[in-house]
Amino acid sequence: MSISQIFIKTKKIFIVFITIIIFSNAHSNQLAIKAGYLLDVSTGEILENQVITIKSNRITRIDSVIPEGVEVIDLSDKYVVPGLIDMHTHLIGVLEKSYFSNLFQSPHRAMIGGVVNAKTTLMAGFTSVRNVGAPDFMDVALKNAIDADEVPGPRMRVSGPSIGITGGHCD
Incomplete structure (x- = not known):
């Protein structure tokens, strides 16, 4: 195996580990997803301008209020499904x-x-x-x-x- 092949493989492994670290740290914080359109699978209706609040990888609330001090992912122009x-x-x-x-x-x-x-x-x-x-x-x-x-x-x-x-x- 040449030096360049080893470098490329090492670089790929480094990128994978950095990605894993970023994603694992992101799971611990509270998060709000601002959904432009949300499919309510219980009723079959499309709800507009809803906020999905997530804590520790679990949905804790769905309503129209963005909690204070949380990271917000803005999907105002998107459809969100379960x-x-x-x-x-x-x-x-x-x-x-x-x-x-x-x-x-x-x-x-x-x-x-x-x-x-x-x-x-x-x-x-x-x-x-x-x-x-x-x-x-x-x-x-x-x-x-x-x-x-x-x-x-x-x-x-x-x-x-x-x-x-x-x-x-x-x-």
Whole structure:
């Protein structure tokens, strides 16, 4: 491996760690989202000019009042919808062009892929996922890291190893 390749890989790893630090620190503060249009899934109505107040990653209030002293994300010209839920996912691993290349992926690389996939999934609007199988309880480790605000990602329900019938694809 050349010096330039090592530099590029080191730079990418540094960027990932800085991103993780920024996102993990952002979770601890109270936040208000000013929504121009908010979908109320209970009634099916679109509510205008609503403020969603969030504390410790939980919605605490929805009304039209911006609390004092909180960071405000202004989405006045946007539609805001509740987070999506993916009920069958496998976040652990790096998707390669060839299925067979995944068979030879190291657990360390697979876990790094899981961290990247968790953030990508969250940024795509999925706030909860059910991870239905990962080797060596890596999904449990990822869930614990997300719950501890060490890495950004959706709320996770995890199975640990895949569960399947005897003789099925999980054997």
